Amino acid sequence: MRWTLKPKPEPSKVKALKEALNVDDITANLLLQRGIESFDDAKNFFRPSLEHLHDPYLMKDMDKAVSRIEAAFANNENILVYGDYDVDGTTSVALMSSYLKTRTPQVATYIPDRYDEGYGVSFKGIDFASDNDFSLIIALDCGIKALDKVAYAKEKNIDFIICDHHRPGDTIPDAVAVLDAKQSDCNYPYKELCGCGVGFKLIQALASNEGKTVEDLTEYLDLVATAIGADIVPITGENRVLAYYGLQVVNSNPRPGIKAILEQVNKNEFTITDVVFIVAPRINAAGRMKHGNYAVTLLTETNEDLAKKYAAEINDYNLDRRETDKLITEEALQLIEKLNEKDRLTTVVYQENWHKGVIGIVASRLTETYYRPTLVFTKSGDKLAASARSVVGFDVYNALEACSEHIEQFGGHKYAAGLTLKEENYEAFKQAFEDVVSKTIEPRLLVPEIKIDAQINLEDITPKFYRILKQFAPFGPGNMMPVFMTENLKDTGYGKCVGEDDKHLRVTVKQDNNISFVGIGFGLGDKLDVIKNRATFSAVYSIDENEWQGAVFLQLKLRDIK
Structure with missing residues (x-):
């Protein structure tokens, strides 16, 4: 691993922010690395507000999209909500169809078959729309390159609205409206929304026509937070606000489908990382092993008992997926060895x-x-x-x-x-x-790189410091969990390998004084020799909490040692 210490911000900026916020040097450094330079920046960062979301009408074609959907409501047209089979696509379809059904019953959903149709808008999907008298397709998390498909739909008198976040090609499809902030002529201030985020901006614009505000739409944010986490988009700006409030919904009042998934694990409070590793793989497994429709059915179900039944089925698909990917990974590794x-x-x-x-x-x-x-x-x-x-x-x-x-x-x-x-x-x-x-x-x-936010001493790790660190969440690209380096560490003599096949390393480390911390290094079992015989070593780690026999204590989550 390459260890790269991030450059230190200018001392004058550190001093000014430290005084403005009444925090220590390390916290001021961490904030400046994230582009937070003033009291107001810090307030927006630590206290995200729905008021910070941009006006959806700043997005190119938003007025056209809203006007076409309002016309569909007025004329009782059939609307087909079309989305990709992954987490971003299925959450987008669940979000859009749930909202549209509060305005009209003439709504159906379509997820392409991964194997029969492949990724994105398909001719088969358009034929389905034509055969079933749909005059408007709203495509989410796909469509920005579907030139021939949109043209084919036009021949059949079907209009398209595209909500996408992928990079456009040289030519944009001839749709009624194309919502994608990555278009070169779109002046929307935030460019990193996921597909479900773009869908949320569209329902935000539609709801504003009814006199509703974004506060009236918070019930949809559990879906948006799930998509943000799963699609690995930056958790900055607008995404940070949506993820922050989405996690509040996940933890307080999630929709029955997400609640049923979360009940499968023994945990009280869920972070964005939990959403990525617990909710996302199960939703994805439906499209991978069976059909993305199963995920949409789960995410739109309002009956808790039915949601539990669907979540159990999807959990089975996920177990099948795990077995399959493990087997294929082993075959692929053997093939690489064979090909030399x-x-x-x-x-x-x-x-x-x-x-x-x-x-x-x-x-x-x-x-x-x-x-x-x-x-x-x-x-x-x-x-x-x-x-x-x-x-x-x-x-x-x-x-x-x-x-x-x-x-x-x-x-x-x-x-x-x-x-x-x-x-x-x-x-x-x-x-x-x-x-x-x-x-x-x-x-x-x-060579894999570990980017280190700051070099600190063990004595800097206090409960107060950790309480502030926790408020940096939700973590993700653009705002990763802080990573620290500490030198001159020694194991107190209790270091050992743990877990299946001794894959992991557990140490109790001290620096120069009596302060000690338990460190756990997943996958670092082969580094036991580095710490033996009380040898001095350096470690790169993040800080988290561990609960043991009712007591909660801080521990180091080791990334690497040398």
């Missing part, structure tokens, strides 16, 4: 029988193992489909764009993307991808 491609700067593997629903997870696991841009392919109809994952600092979307002559279709983000290609183009693409990455990646990006 250790000198390559990319990992590209293909097996025609791999389950399409889990190749994204497998790509993530391979990236963790070899730490290089990774693609996992499987057969999908008469084409090959792949999920791409990248390493921090390298834009895999741009790399795929540079190989587009070999690709049929692709889309996604900087760190995660999907594509399809013809089988006969696989080898040429694999080599082209390797060539592009070799020419453009900086060698240091192939």
Whole structure:
């Protein structure tokens, strides 16, 4: 691991913020690293307010979208809410359809089949709309590149409203309205909303026509917070406000579907990390193993008993998903060994029988193992489909764009993307991808990096300090949980490996005085030698709470030691 200590802010700024907020040097440093330079900035950060959300009408085409939907209400038109099969897509569809049903009964939902239709808007979905007399499709978390599909819908007299957050291509679909802040001519102040966030802005605009404010829409924010966490968008600006209030809903009065999922684990209070690791995988599992419709059904169910039944079924899909991805990851690792491609700067593997629903997870696991841009392919109809994952600092979307002559279709983000290609183009693409990455990646990006916010001493870790740190949440990209480094540590002699196969490391560390902390390092079992015989070492860690026999104490969550 590369340890990188973030640069210290200017001492004059630290002094000014420290005095303005009456906090210590470390807290002032952490805030300045997050762009918080004044009392007002800090107030907005620590006390997010729904009043800080932007006017939805600042988004390009919002007026057109609202006017077309209002016309659909007035004319009793059938509206089809269309979304992708992942967490962002299914939460978006649940959010939009739930709201629209408070205005009209003429609403249905459509999630494409991952295997039959693939990602995004499909011709089959448009045929379904045409056959069932839908005159308006609202597409969420997809559609920004669906030029041919939107044109096809127009031929059938079906209008499109697109709510997307992916990067647009050179040409924008000819829809009634395209809501996507990443359009170059959209002046919306915040560019990092997820698909469900864009959907929320649309219902915010629609509700304002009824004289409602954003406070009247908080019941939908558990869905928005789930999508923000799952889609790994920055938790800054507007996303921070939406996630903060969404978590309040998750913890106080979640919709029956989310409540039923949370009841499957023994926990009282849920963070954004819990949402990412508990709620998101279960919702995703429906689309991966069965069909995304199951997730929408769960998320829109109002009867608690039925919600529990659906949540139990979805939990079973998630258990199946775990087994499947574990098996395929093992096969992929064996294949990489067999191909003996250790000198390559990319990992590209293909097996025609791999389950399409889990190749994204497998790509993530391979990236963790070899730490290089990774693609996992499987057969999908008469084409090959792949999920791409990248390493921090390298834009895999741009790399795929540079190989587009070999690709049929692709889309996604900087760190995660999907594509399809013809089988006969696989080898040429694999080599082209390797060539592009070799020419453009900086060698240091192939070594995992830990960014350290501050170097501190153990005596700095007090209950008061931790209480302030907790208020930095919700954590995520753009506002990660603070990571600290401490030098001159010694284990008190109780350090040992714990867990299955002694994978993890448990230590009790001291610095120069009598203050000691328990540290737990998941996956650091092989570092036991570093701490043996009271050798001096440095550690990188975050701070969290652990409960043991009714007592709560602070502990170090070790990231690395050397």
